[in-house]
Amino acid sequence: MQTPKRTLSSSAAEPEPGPAAAASDVPARRPRGRPRKTITEQDDGNRRRKLMDKAAKLFLTKGYAATSTRDIAAAVGMHSGSPYYHFKSKSALLHAVMSEGMTAALESQQEVLDRLGPDAPPHEQLRALVRHHFEILLGPRSGFIPVMLYEWRSLTPAQRRDVARIKDAYEAAWMPALQALAHAGALKAEPAVARLFIFGALNWAVSWFSPRKGLSLDALSEQAMLLFIHHD
């Protein structure tokens, strides 16, 4: 990904606004993309990210509806109204978690496929996709995608459509490998149905997998491949 080009008007010598200026300066209307780095008492982008991280953790533990914006504020050391400085509603915070989580997952999945190259055997492509998906779901940086799996119904219809676009692209990337495997006789179910079953099997691991149970993500991926792929 490239760093976004600065617009001409926001070029070099722009003075850093102090806290007072930052407060009176219409904060609701930001330019699109990452918020620009404004030095307030705490770094702004970090606060936004921290809100999303803690919110995701709480949404996953207690559920979106049962988590109050006060819970989230307290978890990051803010006062009750302050999350609304960063997000215009509780719902927008949920949407940001899912949307940015899914975007990052789609990008890292594409990197995995690119690294493997288009001529890798489909068996290896699927193994890499499975392994990467477990990393997204269960790895040390996980959290946003599991929220998406459990809180889909908490989105508004418009938000759902928006996140679905990214999710569809993520899932569509599995089809070439599945179709190749079906063609080779290593996958016996219809690829479109197999994809749904396979995502179910993997996603469900969020509800039972514990890294301390002795199973590594590599071993878990291997078990999944053994279950789904028929060797001759």
Place this chain on the structure above:
Amino acid sequence: MQTPKRTLSSSAAEPEPGPAAAASDVPARRPRGRPRKTITEQDDGNRRRKLMDKAAKLFLTKGYAATSTRDIAAAVGMHSGSPYYHFKSKSALLHAVMSEGMTAALESQQEVLDRLGPDAPPHEQLRALVRHHFEILLGPRSGFIPVMLYEWRSLTPAQRRDVARIKDAYEAAWMPALQALAHAGALKAEPAVARLFIFGALNWAVSWFSPRKGLSLDALSEQAMLLFIHHD
């Protein structure tokens, strides 16, 4: 299962209490088991069941926390406080849905296995279990088990332990078939891990299956078997 023996004191000629008596007669402390049939304006057991049915539907659509007891009352044509005549708390209603749903599922699953007999080939046992599970999840009388899958975290720890007992028995009944299939070489993953993946794959269908999509529950079961079971 046997019908519970009546205690001596609650024998034959007990008069039906009228509406007034039913209202003043400590309604919170019922004997265990099904409520006895007391003729009020509406039949009591039916009202309780209707509350559970509508509550399950709402819990599944909007989520437990986002469903108010007023929503539930309105859905069955009661006023706001009336569900508390049948359940001592919102949480108790959720628990009843899961507990009674899981109990019924365990019983009908056992009937399926009994009908098949202990000498049926493991392949047929698994197919029957899968088919029955889809019936529970997606069939015309479904609803309670999907709520359990999505609202586990809304239970109190004690309620969780209680429902887990039944759920564990339900899942344990799959192990003999899976172990036999593994032994015969038709299941390549470890049976304990395979069971978790398989339940995930099947349970996930709640989020995507639509009977109008042209796929019957029989065809769905067949696809699942093709995916998991390796024929030689």
Place this chain on the structure above:
DNA sequence: CCTACCGATCGGTAGG
């Protein structure tokens, strides 16, 4: 099962 009600909590906002 209805009526009337309570205390608590919630999402959100104005104003600084």
Place this chain on the structure above:
DNA sequence: CCTACCGATCGGTAGG
């Protein structure tokens, strides 16, 4: 980002 606050809603209950 904090302070102080509002209107709405919620789970639950007493009393009949």
